[in-house]
Amino acid sequence: MTxxxxxxxxxxxxYVNIVDVRKEFGNFVAVEDTNLSIRKGxxxxxxxxxxxxxxxxxxxxxxFETPSSGKIFVDGQEMNGLxxxxxxxxxxxxxxxxxxxxxxxxxIAFGLKQMKMAKPAIAKxxxxxLSLTHLNALAKRKPHQLSGGQQQRVALARSLAMGPKLLLxxxxxxxxxxxxxxxxxxxxxxxxxxxGVTCVMVTHDQEEAMTMATRIALMDTGRIRQVGxxxxxxxxxxxxxxxxxxxxxxMVEGKVKDDQxxxxxxxxxALSTLVYVxxxxxxxxxxxxxxxxxxxxxxxxxxxxxxKYNKAHGKIEDIAYFGSHSVFHVRLPSGYKMMANFANxxxxxxxxxxxxxxxxxxxxxxxxxxxxx
Numbered sequence: 169m170t171x172x173x174x175x176x177x178x179x180x181x182x183y184v185n186i187v188d189v190r191k192e193f194g195n196f197v198a199v200e201d202t203n204l205s206i207r208k209g210x211x212x213x214x215x216x217x218x219x220x221x222x223x224x225x226x227x228x229x230x231x232f233e234t235p236s237s238g239k240i241f242v243d244g245q246e247m248n249g250l251x252x253x254x255x256x257x258x259x260x261x262x263x264x265x266x267x268x269x270x271x272x273x274x275x276i277a278f279g280l281k282q283m284k285m286a287k288p289a290i291a292k293x294x295x296x297x298l299s300l301t302h303l304n305a306l307a308k309r310k311p312h313q314l315s316g317g318q319q320q321r322v323a324l325a326r327s328l329a330m331g332p333k334l335l336l337x338x339x340x341x342x343x344x345x346x347x348x349x350x351x352x353x354x355x356x357x358x359x360x361x362x363x364g365v366t367c368v369m370v371t372h373d374q375e376e377a378m379t380m381a382t383r384i385a386l387m388d389t390g391r392i393r394q395v396g397x398x399x400x401x402x403x404x405x406x407x408x409x410x411x412x413x414x415x416x417x418x419m420v421e422g423k424v425k426d427d428q429x430x431x432x433x434x435x436x437x438a439l440s441t442l443v444y445v446x447x448x449x450x451x452x453x454x455x456x457x458x459x460x461x462x463x464x465x466x467x468x469x470x471x472x473x474x475x476k477y478n479k480a481h482g483k484i485e486d487i488a489y490f491g492s493h494s495v496f497h498v499r500l501p502s503g504y505k506m507m508a509n510f511a512n513x514x515x516x517x518x519x520x521x522x523x524x525x526x527x528x529x530x531x532x533x534x535x536x537x538x539x540x541x
Contacts, residue, residue: 183208189238213381337369444477461536
């Protein structure tokens, strides 16, 4: 790779570049000094709970809020000071905001007419958007004649028709029921990827972010706590907050007993066992750490496992049946309740264990994470 090519790759990684952005409302800091780079063509999710600052950051990108300090760049162009209508950005709101008196094709064409585009060019662009979003057969219908998913595709088509450099999605699935939401997640990803537009979406739904996003920024109290691919965020959380926010986790406190390059052992009163992890953490003896292991990584059995470490004995207190799997909640002698998933690969597979049964839980040397923050 030449120096010029390397520079081009670096710039593509910073297609959307947020530099030291801070947003204050009086004495309240909604977004702390935030730095974030988003690659060209990726679907990037801002994920977090209510009040974490994700929507405020999205609105700063769109020009609906003005940062108290810091700068925002899109494709090398500074956005600061530009009103929303002058930015190469379109935003699709949760409510879709379709014009009820206009047909599907009229809704899609609205922004193009505002741009004074020639009629033949508008007709061609609308046809392209109808094909992209699979709405050709619904072109003459009005919004009230469409399902929620169809309305969402119209809103997306209208946003993409303008050819934005950046598409912003604010809780894109919030108005849909669960079954339709699951279907539309993959459908929207396909449409966005086909269009080639760079997309930033805001969501509080972990499943939505994990399904749709190329990368995720996990936010909490105005700060970005971790950025990574969905599997990186899930499998390698960098903090207790990240581990507990995404999915389910058995999280316990402990102290480092021995830390070597190839392993670390942790004493945990909650588990009443010595935890062995197959890599070092560059810590020190007595250091307080957290240990997290996902329920699907924990084996449950009535027989004691043949291993020296990473096992615990307890009594089944609760069982949650989810069809594909069951979650067993096992009370350990310390009082800590630990979760273990059991895959229902056969009908009634989990019937061999029930409330009150004494069982053993176990996990592998590399199935958990050690967290120092």
